[in-house]
Amino acid sequence: MQPPIEATFRDQMKPIFTDEQLVIQLSESNKRAFEEIYDRYWYKLFCISFHQTGSREEAEELVHDLFESLWKRRLESKINHLSSYLVIALKYLIVNHIKSQITWRKYQEYVLLNKMHEISTTEENIEFNDLSEAIDKAMKKLPEKTSRVFQLSRFENQSVKSIAKELHISEKAVEYHITKSLKVLKDNLWIYQTDN
Structure with missing residues (x-):
């Protein structure tokens, strides 16, 4: 017995919208259109984000933020080409994310390397000597x-470019070594951190 035509083609009856149609429906607060955009572009955007950050967790978070922003700004966004819009918006998020990481790293570095300047009393001078010894051990x-x-970089104030040239390594390698140094110092000097 042949199955009814309705059952046979049920899955094919599901409408397939173009990006342009989805954008229009999104601007009308159509949640199904938003979900279709999400399903259609999530993996592509995740791959771009992961390639740039190297972290699955950060990549997923950035893509999540992108879609959250897309929904919140659905009424005001002017989207002419959906794919390009999403990719460009994601790249802005990635750039801002990387900038914030660099800023945070420099802040941690500031706190760590300026700890010595906070010491003034005689008792604290003992702590200073202990800290200096701890830094030497960590190094x-x-x-x-x-x-x-x-x-x-930190004691002779040379630039990344200058260090790379002197040691015959890439600037990216210099950044890697600096980041690695800060992590080791932070891990070994945590006891000297204050709540201030």
Whole structure:
């Protein structure tokens, strides 16, 4: 017995909308249109984000933020080409995310390396000596090249470009060694951190 035509083609009856149609429906607060956009573009956007950040968690969070913004701004956004709009919006989010990471890293560095300047009393001078010794010990735990990069950057105030040229390594490698140094120092000097 042949199944009824309605059952046979039920799945094919589901409407397939173009991006342009979805954009119009999105501007009318159609949640199904939003879900279709999400399903259609999530993986592509995730791949772009993951390629730039190298972190699955950060990539997923950035894509989530993008779609959250898309829905919140659905009434005011002027979208001519959906795919391009989403990719460009995501790239702005990625750039801002990376900038915020750099700013946070520099803040941590500031707190860490300026700890010595906070000490003024005689009792605190003892703490200063302990801190200096702890820093020396932490530096000895670093690989030779990492330690050298950190000294050139933070104690001799050389630029990333200058260090890369002197040590014959890439600027990206210099950034890597600096980040690694800060992490080791932070992990070894946590006891000296204050609540101020």
